[in-house]
Amino acid sequence: MDNGYSHRITDLRKQLSTLTEQLDSSEKMPASKCKQLTLSLKEVISLAKELQDDINEDSRKAEDISKGLEFDMTSCEKRLKHLRAELDKANTGIEQKEELVQQKLATLEGTRTRAEEMHQGLEGIDEEENKLRDQCRSEKQNLDRAEIAVEGLNRSLQALQFRMDRIKSRRMTAEEKLGRYGDDTDGAKLSKRAPNDNDSESQQGNFEEAETSMNELIDKLAKIMRRWEELERRKKFLQLQIDRVQEITDNIKTKVSDIDAQL
Numbered sequence: 001m002d003n004g005y006s007h008r009i010t011d012l013r014k015q016l017s018t019l020t021e022q023l024d025s026s027e028k029m030p031a032s033k034c035k036q037l038t039l040s041l042k043e044v045i046s047l048a049k050e051l052q053d054d055i056n057e058d059s060r061k062a063e064d065i066s067k068g069l070e071f072d073m074t075s076c077e078k079r080l081k082h083l084r085a086e087l088d089k090a091n092t093g094i095e096q097k098e099e100l101v102q103q104k105l106a107t108l109e110g111t112r113t114r115a116e117e118m119h120q121g122l123e124g125i126d127e128e129e130n131k132l133r134d135q136c137r138s139e140k141q142n143l144d145r146a147e148i149a150v151e152g153l154n155r156s157l158q159a160l161q162f163r164m165d166r167i168k169s170r171r172m173t174a175e176e177k178l179g180r181y182g183d184d185t186d187g188a189k190l191s192k193r194a195p196n197d198n199d200s201e202s203q204q205g206n207f208e209e210a211e212t213s214m215n216e217l218i219d220k221l222a223k224i225m226r227r228w229e230e231l232e233r234r235k236k237f238l239q240l241q242i243d244r245v246q247e248i249t250d251n252i253k254t255k256v257s258d259i260d261a262q263l
Contacts (some may be wrong), residue, residue, distance in 0.1 A: 008051050015044050
């Protein structure tokens with residue numbers, strides 16, 4: 001029995017539906033009508049709270065009744081054990097059969113205990129598997145970041161290489177000009193060679209600077225590549241662990257299913 005709750009809930013729904021329709025057109029209502037609508041809403045809310053309190057009270061009563069029934073069942077079980085003991089004393093055959101039954105119950109209890117332990121172990125393995133998967137995802141994110149860094153360094157290396165090629169070309173051009181002026185002893189020719197010498201030294205400095213920057217980037221790239229390879233190895237190791245945990249989990253689930261079938 002629901003103590004009329006279904007009827008009360010239906011009434012509340014109807015009232016709420018009506019009030020909802022009125023609320024949709026509340027902008028056109030006069031202030032007095034809006035005030036009345038507000039009071040109606042408060043009344044419906046009060047009725048809903050009252051219904052909830054009644055349901056909670058009945059739920060508590062049902063719980064008390066359940067506890068009482070549980071106590072009665074416990075008393076009946078104790079009484080049943082007492083009667084069984086008296087019957088066992090009166091009949092040796094029944095006593096022997098009872099002993100066999102108790103042994104079987106003990107065996108089943110042990111089986112159930114092992115099943116519960118396996119269930120607990122399975123939960124622990126699931127937690128460990130989740131941790132490994134989280135760690136694997138973290139390592140994958142590190143790999144992604146390393147790959148992005150490698151791409152950035154490759155672009156920087158390409159830009160530096162292009163710059164070095166340009167400097168090298170300009171340097172070769174300057175050296176060719178210096179070679180043409182090198183055999184002349186005329187003062188005017190020598191005065192033209194001096195700016196080329198300075199320009200060659202400047203280009204040589206730029207070339208060495210670019211080469212140093214490129215070497216530094218190569219070193220950074222090598223470090224990132226070593227880190228990337230290390231992360232790859234860790235990723236493979238974690239995947240092997242996850243596969244192993246999954247295999248153990250599947251085996252335990254199979255054993256638990258077999259034990260549940262026996263129970």
